[in-house]
Amino acid sequence: MSIIKVHDKEFQPYIGAEELQLRIKEIAAQISKDLAGEKPLFIAILNGSFMFAADVFKYLDIEAEISFIKLVSYKGTKSTGNVVTSIGLDEDLYGRTVVILEDIVDTGKTLNMFLPQLHHQQPKKLLIAALLTKPEALTYPINIDYLGFSVPNKFLLGYGLDYDGLGRNLPQIYQLIEQ
Numbered sequence: 001m002s003i004i005k006v007h008d009k010e011f012q013p014y015i016g017a018e019e020l021q022l023r024i025k026e027i028a029a030q031i032s033k034d035l036a037g038e039k040p041l042f043i044a045i046l047n048g049s050f051m052f053a054a055d056v057f058k059y060l061d062i063e064a065e066i067s068f069i070k071l072v073s074y075k076g077t078k079s080t081g082n083v084v085t086s087i088g089l090d091e092d093l094y095g096r097t098v099v100i101l102e103d104i105v106d107t108g109k110t111l112n113m114f115l116p117q118l119h120h121q122q123p124k125k126l127l128i129a130a131l132l133t134k135p136e137a138l139t140y141p142i143n144i145d146y147l148g149f150s151v152p153n154k155f156l157l158g159y160g161l162d163y164d165g166l167g168r169n170l171p172q173i174y175q176l177i178e179q
Ligand code: HPA
Pocket: 104, 106, 154, 155, 156, 157, 161, 162, 163
């Protein structure tokens, strides 16, 4: 088994590159079937989803658009608590079929705070495609329409996911070895 070290921690292979690609092809095929003729707009949430987004998008065989956004959270007022806003969303979502692309839905907190802003623009449909989710960590209700893998609540690395900035370029997913 090929263990890798990133910063101060060791990681072991968890989901291989081929398995990832096979699952992503299945997701893209399902989306192509479900959304044929709707010219969906995909919204990829940076940074983590860039690899997943690129692969889903290239395996689609329908007409579709893609846009990339960053979510930024900041402290609001006392009454609003933490606020999440997006940078880079120029498209009008009114009447569109929209598919959010996320690398991982962990607690669901950020998406839970952000989705109402998208609903506010009255898209025809608002769907979520996530490569990974950690059911044990999920504390906000997020309905994932297209899911790659359900994983245990352990830290993952690779295929867009980073540990303190590193590891995003790995073509497979690794899991932290807890000491
Ligand atoms: N790894 C990297 N980034 C993350 C994770 C993870 O397991 N969960 C949420 N962001």
